[in-house]
Amino acid sequence: MAKIKDSDAEERMYKNVFVCMKCNAKRRAKSKENLLCRKCGSNNMRAKKKAAKK
Ligand SMILES: [Zn+2]
Numbered sequence: 001m002a003k004i005k006d007s008d009a010e011e012r013m014y015k016n017v018f019v020c021m022k023c024n025a026k027r028r029a030k031s032k033e034n035l036l037c038r039k040c041g042s043n044n045m046r047a048k049k050k051a052a053k054k
Pocket of ligand 1 (some may be wrong): 037039054
């Protein structure tokens with residue numbers, strides 16, 4: 001069975017995605033610099049983490 005490269009899919013899903021630490025709104029951006037939350041205007045953003053495997 002052919003296996004899709006998981007890392008590729010993960011990169012597409014999580015790369016350049018940032019989450020607002022205040023309201024958890026997600027934003028796609030090239031970098032964290034000068035990134036403001038669209039919802040609350042906060043610049044307290046973090047990179048989206050990969051979903052934890054259980
Ligand atoms: Zn926000």
